[in-house]
Amino acid sequence: MADNVKHDLWIYLLTLECLVSAVTAASENIALSKPVSSSHNDYGGVPERGNDGNDNPVFFSGNSCVYGKNTRTDPLPWWQINLQSQYCVEVVAVTNRADAFQWRLHNFTISVYTEDPSTTPTAVAKVCAVYPGTVGSGVREVLPCGSRVRGQYLRIHKNEMLHDDALQFCELEIYGTESSLDFDTSLSTGSFFSKNPALRLEGTPLSDHVGTPIQCGSLCGQIPRCFGFNFQAGLNSSKGHCELMSNPSSDPVHDPSWIWFDKRC
Known part of the structure; x- marks a missing residue:
């Protein structure tokens, strides 16, 4: 019985890996250069760095990474993108910083909304993925949505803040299919x-x-x-x-x- 379970798990993981590879290889990164915003930015880590196509994991010399601290109004910092159309989001990839403070990319959630949660507080979050651990130094972490979710706005936010913590990443990519009007x-x-x-x-x-x-x-x-x-x-x-x-x-x-x-x- 144990061997059968291990075999089924191995098949599942292999299938998932193939699916993620196929989606990211064949699809267009729909996040590239779309309008973005964030709850806070500092040290030049403006939100536009998060989807500019530059995944250099070095914060200062690479001019590539987002930086956002917690604030009184937003105790859990967030970064958000407007995809400018409704999409079925399937996979999100996020690249971590490599030169320092790599541990900051930890315990975060990626959610999708049909309305802008910045202007519509009642907007319903549809969770794509929850990442409870810490992304490795300079690693591009590929996260398939647990179930395909539809929306125009995607937000990544921290679930907890530690001492000297911040929301930091160097590139966020999104792969999915547009929700055509004939659906x-x-x-x-x-x-x-x-x-x-x-x-x-x-x-x-x-x-x-x-x-x-x-x-x-x-x-x-x-x-x-x-x-x-x-x-x-x-x-x-x-x-x-x-x-x-x-x-x-x-x-x-x-x-x-x-x-x-x-x-x-």
Whole structure:
């Protein structure tokens, strides 16, 4: 039993590593040169350094790193980027400083918002990743989102502050896909689905339902294991038969009577 668990864990980690490598190798860094802001900056560590394409890990001579201390209004310093469009964020990579104070990049959270949390205090944070440890000196840490999250604003903030602490990093990259307007949207969950006519994902459904595509998308959006749904329209109604699916590694097959709705985020 123990050997089987170790084998499954090894397969999972290998698959995750391949996924991260594929996304970061094939995708465009959507963070590059987008508008940014921060709760505080000093010593020349302005927020624009965090996504200027310069990942030099030396703070002063490299002119490359962000610096932000805690303040009375922001006891946990943050850095934020406006992606200028809605994206399904999949992977974030952050590069740590290497010349001094490397330990400062520790215990932080990366969250995604559909509204600007700086101007809308009620904006809901959708967590991409929580990093409880300390990033190594000069290391580029690649963090896949635990679940694909959709939004326009991404924020990294510290979860705790130690003595002489600060939010410091030298580059933050974001990889994901734009939420196109032709995606079908589940209003109740904010999930986005791409519509693929004449295709059906094979396999055993998580569950079967009768309803409209929006209703099926709402159900799928509430289930983390649901990666999309097959929909077959009824003859005399907008409602039809939908199958919630959880086997994303399979490829949809041609089937003229079905539509495959792929959950993007």
